Amino acid sequence: MDGWVSSHNSRGRGGISAESLAASLRGVLASPKYVPPPFPSTALELATLARNPGTTTRTVCELLETEPLLASTVLNAAQSTYYGRGVQVETIEQAVVRLGATKLSDVFMEATVKTKLFQSKGFESEMMALRHHSIATAHIARLFCEYLGIPSQRAFLAGLLHDVGTAACFVAIQEH
Numbered sequence: 001m002d003g004w005v006s007s008h009n010s011r012g013r014g015g016i017s018a019e020s021l022a023a024s025l026r027g028v029l030a031s032p033k034y035v036p037p038p039f040p041s042t043a044l045e046l047a048t049l050a051r052n053p054g055t056t057t058r059t060v061c062e063l064l065e066t067e068p069l070l071a072s073t074v075l076n077a078a079q080s081t082y083y084g085r086g087v088q089v090e091t092i093e094q095a096v097v098r099l100g101a102t103k104l105s106d107v108f109m110e111a112t113v114k115t116k117l118f119q120s121k122g123f124e125s126e127m128m129a130l131r132h133h134s135i136a137t138a139h140i141a142r143l144f145c146e147y148l149g150i151p152s153q154r155a156f157l158a159g160l161l162h163d164v165g166t167a168a169c170f171v172a173i174q175e176h
Contacts, residue, residue: 074108078098079095
């Protein structure tokens, strides 16, 4: 974090110096009251289900039906140019089947990153840049793994979450 702070102007948001901002962040993170933002449990459960070969489509659909934003994201992905194949997807079940387990798991993780982990009032542009960078890194990591012929699921998740600590710092500063 010190590298990030020192690479920006000596005076940041609201005229706060980089040193003051870094000291404030260290105080927040050192506090016994600080709890990092949790990764949404439904997204984790959906990602786990999507990777389990014994999971039925119906089970995934039932859980998706409890999360309208994730369901909408899955439907949009299934209707994209890449997956849509010119055929309209009309149900969550059709979307789940069309995407398959690997892509479905990726969609859950990406949606979570977009809606929960990389959000902080006052740092919208920085969080958007982190979000875009993390999503791009995840896809690039997957492509490298596919090129090398090795499993890509962990690499995708690692790329997606590699900057979550930086995002947590923005959230911690904003909340405290």
